[in-house]
Amino acid sequence: MKRRLLFLCIPFAVMFYACSTDIDLYADYKEIPIIYGILDANADTNYVKITRLMSVEGDAYLTATNPDSSYYPGKLDVRIVEYCNGDSLREIVLDTITIHNKEQGVFYAPDQKLYYTTERLNLNTSKDHYSYCLKVVLPDRTLVSETKMVGSNHFNVQSLGMNFSKEYFGKSQFFLFRPAPNAGIYHVTIAFTYLEQRTPDADSVPRTMIWDKGFYYESNLTYQMLNECYMFYYRPEEFYAQLKEFVGGDTVSGVRRLITDYPVEVTIDAGGMDLAQYIYFNDPSNGIPLDDNNLALIDGGHGVFSSKMTVKHGIRLGGETVPDLLAMTNWGFKFIGGTNKDDEDY
Numbered sequence: 001m002k003r004r005l006l007f008l009c010i011p012f013a014v015m016f017y018a019c020s021t022d023i024d025l026y027a028d029y030k031e032i033p034i035i036y037g038i039l040d041a042n043a044d045t046n047y048v049k050i051t052r053l054m055s056v057e058g059d060a061y062l063t064a065t066n067p068d069s070s071y072y073p074g075k076l077d078v079r080i081v082e083y084c085n086g087d088s089l090r091e092i093v094l095d096t097i098t099i100h101n102k103e104q105g106v107f108y109a110p111d112q113k114l115y116y117t118t119e120r121l122n123l124n125t126s127k128d129h130y131s132y133c134l135k136v137v138l139p140d141r142t143l144v145s146e147t148k149m150v151g152s153n154h155f156n157v158q159s160l161g162m163n164f165s166k167e168y169f170g171k172s173q174f175f176l177f178r179p180a181p182n183a184g185i186y187h188v189t190i191a192f193t194y195l196e197q198r199t200p201d202a203d204s205v206p207r208t209m210i211w212d213k214g215f216y217y218e219s220n221l222t223y224q225m226l227n228e229c230y231m232f233y234y235r236p237e238e239f240y241a242q243l244k245e246f247v248g249g250d251t252v253s254g255v256r257r258l259i260t261d262y263p264v265e266v267t268i269d270a271g272g273m274d275l276a277q278y279i280y281f282n283d284p285s286n287g288i289p290l291d292d293n294n295l296a297l298i299d300g301g302h303g304v305f306s307s308k309m310t311v312k313h314g315i316r317l318g319g320e321t322v323p324d325l326l327a328m329t330n331w332g333f334k335f336i337g338g339t340n341k342d343d344e345d346y
Contacts, residue, residue, distance in 0.1 A: 151309030184276030
């Protein structure tokens with residue numbers, strides 16, 4: 001009977017991030033610790049998931065539905081040590097919590113046990129640089145993994161507008177953002193929000209189109225910089241393709257879609273170097289074997305311990321974007337500015 005090993009990838013906030021991945025590995029009978037933790041200095045609560053990868057015979061999927069086969073019994077000694085400029089400042093002991101909203105899938109649900117802390121972590125400054133060391137005491141060993149904190153107050157979006165004018169179809173446009181210290185990868189999302197009114201007497205309901213631009217490695221972004229900022233490129237015609245799919249080609253008579261002054265919000269998630277390596281190693285297009293122990297980011301185990309930071313920034317529509325949208329009468333877009341809902345003139 002084939003021996004199979006399965007492990008669960010904890011949802012990244014994703015960061016960045018929801019994933020539920022099953023990986024088949026072939027190995028001798030043994031326990032392999034699995035750790036997932038992405039620290040965020042701006043988060044009220046930080047979580048670390050600790051499980052074990054087990055070798056089983058027979059129905060591996062049945063085993064995966066049993067949490068006792070994946071979790072270490074009881075409560076482990078799990079701590080995070082904070083360092084500033086190389087000096088140890090404090091030690092944070094993590095407690096356990098059970099969440100009850102994991103979606104159904106190959107692995108057990110809806111309950112999941114996590115280790116967590118509500119102590120606020122520190123963000124880097126121009127003078128102080130923070131790193132965090134995770135220590136997990138297992139029955140047969142102690143695992144240690146360290147990550148530098150990603151980001152600072154200088155990490156932000158610099159551009160004031162985005163241009164989706166039709167005159168630039170076929171030409172790349174860009175906006176600027178300042179790099180995040182210690183980042184190795186960025187995830188970019190563009191959200192376009194408008195108010196939809198189905199009938200003249202109906203309430204206006206906000207609707208948001210999410211345009212996920214995907215992951216970008218810092219090593220690639222560094223080749224395109226302007227005034228010490230990264231240049232993030234986008235195509236105006238892709239925006240309209242996304243919008244057409246979102247509204248569904250809606251030509252219902254009387255529908256109004258109202259645009260305010262700042263209908264676009266850019267979200268940039270910056271992830272640490274370890275997270276960048278983890279995503280790269282787990283991209284099947286790179287052809288890297290997942291069971292190569294030389295690529296393990298957790299010494300003596302699997303998974304990743306890293307950090308992240310998220311910035312969001314409201315942006316205007318630049319150039320002739322608004323007139324272009326208003327000219328598409330079958331979609332019913334109207335410009336209302338920031339305050340006056342009844343003003344339909346641009």
